[in-house]
Amino acid sequence: MSIIWILVAFIFGFIAKQITLPPLVGYLIAGFLLHASGVTPEPTLExxxxxxxxxxxxxxxxxxxxxxxxxxxxxxxxxxxxxxxxxxxxxxxxxxxxxxxxxxxxxxxxxxxxxxxxxxxxxxxxxxxxxxxxxxxxxxxxxxxxxxxxxxxxxxxxxxxxxxxxxxxxxxxxxxxxxxxxxxxxxxxxxxxxxxxxxxxxxxxxxxxxxxxxxxxxxxxxxxxxxxxxxxxxxxxxxxxxxxxxxxxxxxxxxxxxxxxxxxxxxxxxxxxxxxxxxxxxxxxxxxxxxxxxxxxxxxxxxxxxxxxxxxxxxxxxxxxxxxxxxxxxxxxxxxxxxxxxxxxxxxxxxxxxxxxxxxxxxxxxxxERPCDTSQQTFLPIKDKEVLIVGMGRVGKGAYHEAERDLPGKICGVELDPKRAQGFKEQGINIICGDGDDIEFWEQAPLSDIKLIMLALPSVNEMKNIIYQLKHTSYSGKISVIAQYEDQQKELMGLGADIAFNYYAEVGTGFAEESIHLLKGQ
Known part of the structure; x- marks a missing residue:
């Protein structure tokens, strides 16, 4: 593909991103403008x-x-x-x-x-x-x-x-x-x-x-x-x-x-x-x-x-x-x-x-509201828990096991995928199936008992939505999130997160802490 295609696509995708539109909007506009400018599509494009x-x-x-x-x-x-x-x-x-x-x-x-x-x-x-x-x-x-x-x-x-x-x-x-x-x-x-x-x-x-x-x-x-x-x-x-x-x-x-x-x-x-x-x-x-x-x-x-x-x-x-x-x-x-x-x-x-x-x-x-299929209702009770970990991927699962050592029996994971949730349950992990984006999920959760909600999710947009849902339900506990980049940390903190953990920047810290135990054991 010619450099002009890449340049124009990047410019309009970048502009769309800056005004909070998805980059695909910029790419669509770029295609029409390239055509109007008389640029001939290359065979490789199709x-x-x-x-x-x-x-x-x-x-x-x-x-x-x-x-x-x-x-x-x-x-x-x-x-x-x-x-x-x-x-x-x-x-x-x-x-x-x-x-x-x-x-x-x-x-x-x-x-x-x-x-x-x-x-x-x-x-x-x-x-x-x-x-x-x-x-x-x-x-x-x-x-x-x-x-x-x-x-x-x-x-x-x-x-x-x-x-x-x-x-x-x-x-x-x-x-x-x-x-x-x-x-x-x-x-x-x-x-x-x-x-x-x-x-x-x-x-x-x-x-x-x-x-x-x-x-x-x-x-x-x-x-x-x-x-x-x-x-x-x-x-x-x-x-x-x-x-x-x-x-x-x-x-x-x-x-x-x-x-x-x-x-x-x-x-x-x-x-x-x-x-x-x-x-x-x-x-x-x-x-x-x-x-x-x-x-x-x-x-x-x-x-x-x-x-x-x-x-x-x-x-x-x-x-x-x-x-x-x-x-x-x-x-x-x-x-x-x-x-x-x-x-x-x-x-x-x-x-x-x-x-x-x-x-x-x-x-x-x-x-x-109409009578709906009961299988659509996935909300399960959360009893006697102080910490919820939303998102049980590698980061969430690791956080669960670490937190369980300090607060045994007080940790509960929240997983969107029913199959994964069932698999975690079979492993002995305290898990419920639910959607953190769902305001009705939070309305039915005993938020007065929950002291900390950890958002271990890959999407910044999803974490922003959940923070909004929690604020809408007047949740008064603490919120921690993960982020890949510094600007994401600042954005999530600005929306109401109490701490944003950059796991790329801080993985070295965790690695060192675990490794030092080897020396202490000598």
Missing amino acids: MLADLGITLMLFTIGLKIDFRQLMRPQLWSGTFIHMSGWMILLLPLIILCTATLSHSLFDLSLSQSAIIAFAFSFSSTVCVIKILEDNAELKSKHGDLAVGVLIWQDIAAVLFLFFATGKSPSLWAFSLLGLWFLRPLLKRMMASSGHGELIPLYGFLLALGGPELFELVDMKGDLGALVMGMLLAGLPKSNELYKSLMSFKDLFLICFFLSIGFTALPTLEMWLVALGLTILLPIKLLLFFFVFNAVGLRLRTSFLSALLLANYSEFGLIVASLSVDQNWLSHEWLVIIALSTTHSMVFSSIIYKFAHRIYANKKDAFSRF
């Missing part, structure tokens, strides 16, 4: 963008629980929303066709239906990026949003199949045999160590999956997702996921830049795209009421709806195929690209305040 999407689908697969994916609430909610959105949007497009004389709205009924279908998807790239930045992939609303995206992707694959008339080869049934390779894949991953072989192994499977699927005339992207699902839940799958994160994020920058090269928009296209963007709150409300109707908790319904209230890169794929088949004009591909860009900006900005909005408006949301 290749790297495709690689970013492939790695994203593979890493999504690494986090999927297939049994959760088959929940009736999930697939029924997805298709009810897609159908409901098309029923709402289609008459609006038909009305514009009947009343506006502009050539953009010289549409047949079938063309209007394709456009409505393209806008029924939500952005996998945007949602996953937001969840990763907030360390919420394993939260209930994160699981729900990702599950909806996967079912939407399945709908997109079915559309591409019927639209192209290309049927899978009979050899496609042989792909079922991939499941029997899982033990071999597990053994190879375990034997790859912890160095450069781990990400290389990930690239091999992420790129090999699509090749296998395309050999039997199936969509390659589905192959990346399936290969990730084969490794989900294996002992080193989390390490593999982390090793691919930086690569994925880097290649996805190329995807955001490439959106700007769809075509140069006219003023009319901008206005139509803006009009479609204004409809996003309706899409949000429809998601909220659908999730609420199928029995999900209000908070889960609200946060998932907020995540999914955007338009999708899969809508671009649907539109691109329709343009190739001469079903849609090229102008509508540009409009969908612009609307997708606007919607990503909308989602990225508004989700920053999602937890605060829910905490402040909880009473207003309660009027929509």
Whole structure:
């Protein structure tokens, strides 16, 4: 990639970061400005963008629980929303066709239906990026949003199949045999160590999956997702996921830049795209009421709806195929690209305040309360504890064992992932399953008995949200946090943390203290 691409992407990503917007907003703007400046996209840009999407689908697969994916609430909610959105949007497009004389709205009924279908998807790239930045992939609303995206992707694959008339080869049934390779894949991953072989192994499977699927005339992207699902839940799958994160994020920058090269928009296209963007709150409300109707908790319904209230890169794929088949004009591909860009900006900005909005408006949301599935209620009692450790990764687990020596029986861990929580419980660790971002979790906790809450989480955004939740519940005890950098320490302390431990800077201190015991024992 030319240095000009890297320079412009960095400048606009940097500017977006300085005004507290996600850098992806800057990358999207950079793509349109490069195109408007007459810069010609290099062939490598599209290749790297495709690689970013492939790695994203593979890493999504690494986090999927297939049994959760088959929940009736999930697939029924997805298709009810897609159908409901098309029923709402289609008459609006038909009305514009009947009343506006502009050539953009010289549409047949079938063309209007394709456009409505393209806008029924939500952005996998945007949602996953937001969840990763907030360390919420394993939260209930994160699981729900990702599950909806996967079912939407399945709908997109079915559309591409019927639209192209290309049927899978009979050899496609042989792909079922991939499941029997899982033990071999597990053994190879375990034997790859912890160095450069781990990400290389990930690239091999992420790129090999699509090749296998395309050999039997199936969509390659589905192959990346399936290969990730084969490794989900294996002992080193989390390490593999982390090793691919930086690569994925880097290649996805190329995807955001490439959106700007769809075509140069006219003023009319901008206005139509803006009009479609204004409809996003309706899409949000429809998601909220659908999730609420199928029995999900209000908070889960609200946060998932907020995540999914955007338009999708899969809508671009649907539109691109329709343009190739001469079903849609090229102008509508540009409009969908612009609307997708606007919607990503909308989602990225508004989700920053999602937890605060829910905490402040909880009473207003309660009027929509419905009987929900009891499995959604994960709050367990906290009795006779003085210290809570939120986040039981390596740092949290180490802190638990150290604190347990000084205050035996007074320490309790809080883990978001039910499977990990169960595993800790089997190890004899005092653990409860809960979401620290959830205001209702803190409202039910006996905070008057808790003297110290330790936030051992990888995401600064998540710790900021939890500190806000604790202040909202009038918690009067102490709060300690971990940070990777000095500026993060200052920010968290400014928000109300009593101490911020920089484990990169202070690991040497801990190492020395442990090592000195060797001399004292002589």
